[in-house]
Amino acid sequence: MTIKTVLIVDDDQDVRFALTLLLTHQGYQVYEADSPTACKLLLKEIAPDLILLDLNFTQDTTSGREGLSLLKTLVPQKLKVILMTAWACVDLVVEGLQAGAVDFVEKPWDKTSLLQKIKRQRSSVETYEQYQEPWVAESEAMKQLERLIQQLAITDANILITGENGTGKSLLAKHIHQSSQRTEKSFESLNMAAIPETLFESELFGHKKGAFTDAKFDRKGAFQRAEKGTLFLDEIGTLPFHLQPKLLQVLENGSFTTLGADETVKADVRIIAATNADLDDAVEQGRFREDLLYRLNTFTIEIPPLRERKQDITPLAMTALHQLATKYQKPVPELSDSAIKKLVNHVWLGNVRELNHVMERVLLLSDGSEVLAEHIPLSSFKKRSIKSELIPELSLAELEMKRIVYVMEKAEGQVSIAAKELGISRNALYRRLEKYQLAEEYE
Template identity: 45%
Template structure:
C-alpha cells in the first residue's frame, strides 16, 4: 500500500512527539490521527480504518508498570489482529521493544529518530502488509486451480491449505511430515510461492542422499583446492538460496555429524565454504521434509532434539491418499487432463468400473503412484473412456504374501520382488531398504533402474 493512501495513528503521551510526527506525515499520508491517551485506542480503531500505528512504550497511566506498550500492543492485536504496529521506545526500553516483536509488533523505533528513517520504515511495512494480504487472498483462489499442483477438497487437505495460508507470509522454519509420495515438495513450493520471498530463489536439496563430504560441499560450498576435485570456487546451496527459501528433503536421513554442522549454520546464520575461514552471512527461509514420524525424530540416538526444535517452528502433516476421502477421483481427473494434453489425446472420461477400482485401491505410493497410474493409462488406453482394465496398479499390491511362491520364477524376478517388498516394508525409505538388503544406496538405485521400478 502507498503511504499516500494510508491512515496513520500515533499514540504517545508526549505532545511534542505527536506534533513532530504529524508535521512529518501530513503531506505524506492520507490521514494522520494523534492520541495522547491509549485508553481511547479501542474507540479510535472502531471509528477509523487505521493502516499503521505508532505506539509509545510508556504512558503516565494507571497501569504504569514499565510494560504499558506491551499491554496496549496485546490489546490492539486482540481488537485488530492485522493492523501493523511500530513501537516507539527510548534507549533504556530496547529489551522491552525486542519483546514486543514476539508479541506481534512489526518493528520498533528508538527516540530520537531520523525522519527519513521513519518514513522508510513505514513505507516498507505498508508494502509488506499489502503483499501479505494479497498472498492470503490468492491461496483460496488458487488451491483448486488446475494449474496449481496442490489439489484437494477433503477436510484433511483443507487443514493443510489453512496452515499454508497462515505460515506462508512468515519466515518461520517449517517441517513437513508425511509418507513418500504425499506431495511434501509441492507443499514446500506452495509455501515459498505465497511468501514474501516468492520472487527470490527456491532451492531444493535431497540431503538424505549426500555423503559427509558431499553434504558440506553441496550445502556450504568450497574454495578451489579444498579437495581433489575442487577445481574452482563454488557457492553452496545456502548461498544460492540467499534471500529466498532452502528446502531440505529427507532431513530425517542425515547423520548426527551432519546434523551438528547444520545446527551450527542455522544458529549463527553464517556459512563457511570448505577450504575457507571467512564466514558469509545468509538470509534464508528453511523448510524441511521427512517421511519419518515426529516420534522417531525425537529419538536422541537418531536425531538431535535441539535441531528438531530449530527446524520445527511449525509442522505440516501431509495425509496419505488413502485417508483423503473424495480426493482420489478429483486427482485422477486432474492427472488425466494433464496427460491427455501432453500426449495429444482427446478429453478423457471414466467408466463406473474405473472409478470404483480407483476408489477401492489403498495407494501405498500415495499421490505419486496415482499420477504414474494415470499417465500409463492415458498412454495405453485405446479409447477416450478409461475402464478398470486400463488401470494397472503396482505389483506390490498385486502380490499376495500368502500365495506367493518363488517356484519356477527367474532369478531376476525373485530379486525384483524382494526389492519391492523391502522398499514397501520401509515405506519407500531407500536408505533403510538398502541397509536391510545389504546394498549401498547407489547399488540399490542401479537395480531400481534395471527393473524399471
C-alpha cells in the first residue's frame, strides 16, 4: 500500500506552501498544520499515511524539543513520520529515529531525494512491524525464557512482563502473541504513560459520535481493535489509581461499555502487561490496586538485562546492523574482532535499546567498510566513588546476594528492618530470598 495522504507540520507558511505544491503535483492529498497543537487537533479528523514533521517551532529554533515531544505522541499511534530540520546533526537525528521516525530530510531539501523517501514508505503497520528489534535467544538465560514462553503462549492466561528499561518488554509481548493461537488476529499496543487521563476510557473502550465535545465520529477503542487478539498494556505501573477500577472491571467480567453507548460489549482479548516498577511495593504504598495486580499477573515473566546475556550481544548487534542497513539503504559493514570485544565488554545500562541506539550511530556514520573498536561510540559511566580494585570480580547477582545476606544478618533475620535498609519492599525482599534460595535460612 503506497502513501496517498501526507500531513505537513511546520510553522513556516512558505515551507508548507512549497511542500504542498510539490506533493499535490505528484498526486498526494496534502493537509497542513502550523503547530503541534494544530497537528493533534487535525489528527482527530484525519488519518494520514505519512507526516512530514518539522523539529523546531516557537520555543526555540535549534533544539528540536518541540518536534521530538510531538513525535513521541505520534509513534504509539503507529503514524509514520519523516523528520525535517534545518539544523541537522547526528545526535538530534538519531534521537528522532530512536523515538520512532522512519526517516529524515534536511532543509533545504532536494526534491528528488524527498520524493524518493516518501515513495519508499508503505502502510504504517507494515513499516512499524518491519523494523522492530530482533528477537535473539542465544544465551542460556534467554533459552530458558524461550522455553517458558512456548509453554505459556498457547494459553490465554494474562501475563505480566517485568524488567529494566530497554530490555525489550514490548518485543517479548509481540513474540508471545506470534507464538500464540491468536497470532492471526490483531496485536494492539498501548503505552499507559502516554494516555491523558481525560482520554483513558476513549482509548481503551472507544466512543460514539457526540459522546463528548471533540467526539466528531465513532472510534473503536483498544479492546475492540484487539478482539480475539492480544492487547499489550505497556508501563502499566503508571496508570493513575483512580482509573484502575475501570480496567479492573473489564478484566473481571470480560465486558465494557463504549462511551456514549448503552449496550455492553463482550471482550475476547488476551492481556499482556509490562512494567519496570515494583508493583508489590506500589500495592503496599497504596498506588496500585492489589486485585488489579492479581488479574494481570497470572504469570510473571522477568526479562533479564543485557549484561546478564552477553552471548546475545553480538547477534543482536549484527541483526540490528542488517535491519538498519535495509532501512537506510546503506551497505552492511562487518564487525571486527576488536569491535565485538568492545561491545561484549560494555556494561549496557540501557540494555538492548542502548545497543540498537549505538548500532544506528555506527551505521549512519559508516562508509560500508569494517567497523573497528574506535568507530563504536559508547557512553562512559562511573559506579559511585569506589576504587575498582576494591570490588570483587563477581556477577551482579552474586553481589546482590552477598549484600542481602549481609543486611539480613545485621537485621538478625528481621525482613522488615532489612527491606528498609535495602530500600525495597518486604515482598520484593521475599522474592529475592526465594530467588537465591535463602528463604529457609530466615524463616
